[in-house]
Amino acid sequence: MTAYFHEEFETMxxxxxxxxxxxxxxxxxxxxxxxxxxxxxxxxxxxxxPEQIRSLDDLRRLPFTVKQDMRDAYPYxxxxxxxxxxxxxxxxxxxxxxxxxxGYTKKDIDTWAELMARTFxxxxxxxxxxxxxxxxxxxxxxxxxxxxxxERLGASVIPISGGNTARQLMIMQxxxxxxxxxxxxxxxYMAEEAREAGIDFRDLKLRVGIFGAEPWSEDMRKDIEGxxxxxxxxxxxxxxxxxxxxxxxxIEAKNGLHIWEDHFLAEIIxxxxxxxxxxxxTGELVITTITKExxxxxxxxxxxxxxxxxxxxxxxxxxxxxxxMSGRSDDMLIIRGVNVFPSQIESILMRxxxxxxHYLLVVxxxxxxxxxxxxVEVDEQIFSDEVKVLQAxxxxxxxxxxxxxxxxxxxxxxxxxxxxxSEGKAKRVIDNRx
Amino acid sequence: MQVEQISIFIExxxxxxxxxxRVLGSKGINIRALSLADTSDFxxxxxxxxxxxxxxxxxKEQGFTVSKTEVVAVEVPDQPGGLAGILEVxxxxxxxxxxxxxxxxxxxxxxxxxxxxxxxxxxxxxxxDNRLKILEGERLYGM
Numbered sequence: 284m285t286a287y288f289h290e291e292f293e294t295m296x297x298x299x300x301x302x303x304x305x306x307x308x309x310x311x312x313x314x315x316x317x318x319x320x321x322x323x324x325x326x327x328x329x330x331x332x333p334e335q336i337r338s339l340d341d342l343r344r345l346p347f348t349v350k351q352d353m354r355d356a357y358p359y360x361x362x363x364x365x366x367x368x369x370x371x372x373x374x375x376x377x378x379x380x381x382x383x384x385x386g387y388t389k390k391d392i393d394t395w396a397e398l399m400a401r402t403f404x405x406x407x408x409x410x411x412x413x414x415x416x417x418x419x420x421x422x423x424x425x426x427x428x429x430x431x432x433x434e435r436l437g438a439s440v441i442p443i444s445g446g447n448t449a450r451q452l453m454i455m456q457x458x459x460x461x462x463x464x465x466x467x468x469x470x471x472y473m474a475e476e477a478r479e480a481g482i483d484f485r486d487l488k489l490r491v492g493i494f495g496a497e498p499w500s501e502d503m504r505k506d507i508e509g510x511x512x513x514x515x516x517x518x519x520x521x522x523x524x525x526x527x528x529x530x531x532x533x534i535e536a537k538n539g540l541h542i543w544e545d546h547f548l549a550e551i552i553x554x555x556x557x558x559x560x561x562x563x564x565t566g567e568l569v570i571t572t573i574t575k576e577x578x579x580x581x582x583x584x585x586x587x588x589x590x591x592x593x594x595x596x597x598x599x600x601x602x603x604x605x606x607x608m609s610g611r612s613d614d615m616l617i618i619r620g621v622n623v624f625p626s627q628i629e630s631i632l633m634r635x636x637x638x639x640x641h642y643l644l645v646v647x648x649x650x651x652x653x654x655x656x657x658x659v660e661v662d663e664q665i666f667s668d669e670v671k672v673l674q675a676x677x678x679x680x681x682x683x684x685x686x687x688x689x690x691x692x693x694x695x696x697x698x699x700x701x702x703x704x705s706e707g708k709a710k711r712v713i714d715n716r717x
Numbered sequence: 718m719q720v721e722q723i724s725i726f727i728e729x730x731x732x733x734x735x736x737x738x739r740v741l742g743s744k745g746i747n748i749r750a751l752s753l754a755d756t757s758d759f760x761x762x763x764x765x766x767x768x769x770x771x772x773x774x775x776x777k778e779q780g781f782t783v784s785k786t787e788v789v790a791v792e793v794p795d796q797p798g799g800l801a802g803i804l805e806v807x808x809x810x811x812x813x814x815x816x817x818x819x820x821x822x823x824x825x826x827x828x829x830x831x832x833x834x835x836x837x838x839x840x841x842x843x844x845x846d847n848r849l850k851i852l853e854g855e856r857l858y859g860m
Binding site for chain 1: 722724726727728733754755756758759761763780781782783784786815816833
């Protein structure tokens with residue numbers, strides 16, 4: 284017997300759902316056309332007036348929005364509401380060192396809390412559960428997103444954020460946490476620490492784990508469920524669209540993530556041509572927000588690769604499902620749940636050295652934690668006769684990467700010409716993780 | 718009054734050190750003094766050779782990162798306390814030593830120590846004021 288949070292919306296028949304989507308799409312296009320200069324310009328250039336949106340098929344006439352558009356609008360130029368109506372600001376990393384910024388009106392925050400509460404219920408969580416929220420709190424949307432959803436649901440949330448694993452385990456035992464939210468790789472790290480501390484997850488009260496912020500496989504799910512003795516479910520979200528709670532696996536099927544179609548329109552496109560693909564074809568996910576007020580986005584290219592199915596789900600929800608994300612159509616890396624673009628590392632190196640250095644990123648996984656090694660060639664510009672100067676250089680690079688990107692790395696200075704050159708785009712990354 | 722030393726960046730991989738010495742040997746370059754500073758991640762090989770410019774060009778051609786540094790060669794009485802005496806003189810005048818190492822050959826009855834100073838000009842003045850003998854590079858390369 285499926286539990287719903289918003290039964291009427293979650294089980295809405297497709298025809299009614301699509302009628303609702305069209306109405307909300309029309310309102311959104313009108314809103315951005317009127318209030319956002321960027322959209323007035325791009326829609327104008329494409330010869331589109333809001334009144335011309337008369338069916339959902341007209342969606343594909345709208346131009347795409349890409350991450351660069353958000354960077355160019357830094358910080359607030361894509362907002363569709365005045366600043367005194369913006370009650371929350373979040374940001375994620377940007378490739379030029381500046382983050383991409385999103386703003387939420389009071390209604391947006393309420394909607395997000397509602398969708399996240401709905402997301403929790405979809406995984407079998409209910410009022411009375413004790414939610415151990417180990418997603419990071421701060422400018423990232425993970426921590427606060429899950430937090431507000433838990434409170435809206437009426438569950439008891441422990442805002443523990445990330446880090447200090449020994450303390451997390453103690454709190455899990457003593458506070459009786461029943462639900463865990465964190466990245467999948469951190470959950471395995473916790474399992475390892477627990478094993479070493481002699482803590483058996485079968486003695487804990489955890490029942491459900493909601494894992495996201497990085498891609499993970501079915502094999503990893505089995506591994507996590509075996510070690511942590513809970514149902515492990517995949518959650519999807521991105522700050523540009525809202526935060527966590529855009530899509531979620533249902534505990535009934537554990538087979539695809541329902542994307543909340545009363546708030547988001549999903550399309551799958553060929554990343555090279557922009558052509559919209561049919562159901563079940565794999566391509567890049569494009570999302571249009573249809574209820575956001577602060578920073579609505581039309582046809583935002585997420586760069587995540589997945590496929591869409593509208594096959595009815597045994598849980599009874601009529602919202603389409605996305606298959607597990609299998610990768611990116613750009614070069615973005617996810618390291619311990621943090622998004623990192625190789626070009627960000629490059630900017631840091633260029634800023635320190637003043638010349639374009641040759642570098643290589645080697646990403647690996649040890650003891651279930653992602654590691655990042657930054658190899659930098661030592662040419663005559665950088666070389667110093669003194670060991671301490673070279674060591675200080677390596678440490679300075681590591682510190683800047685930590686300060687700007689939030690990622691711990693190890694810099695390895697290497698001899699010149701040891702990093703392969705290439706004719707076209709240099710191969711900057713070796714990712715050894717499976 | 719100073720001596721030319723070449724410094725070479727060496728990764729902690731096997732065979733790199735051997736490669737450097739092989740390359741120099743193949744060009745008939747003779748190493749006069751050598752010091753290897755190492756960390757867990759990399760090493761810096763410092764050499765005084767008899768043909769500095771040729772060594773530098775050859776190593777660069779072979780893909781090594783090389784730089785040239787000026788160091789000071791000082792004669793030290795070859796007896797217990799000889800080095801201590803010189804270091805005291807430097808210490809008293811506040812002269813900072815970055816690193817030092819010994820030279821292969823002797824000069825008469827004296828040993829020769831290579832010093833890298835933060836401030837070589839002041840160091841040379843202090844040493845000569847204290848009547849300590851400094852050797853010219855030209856003299857060293859061919860010794």
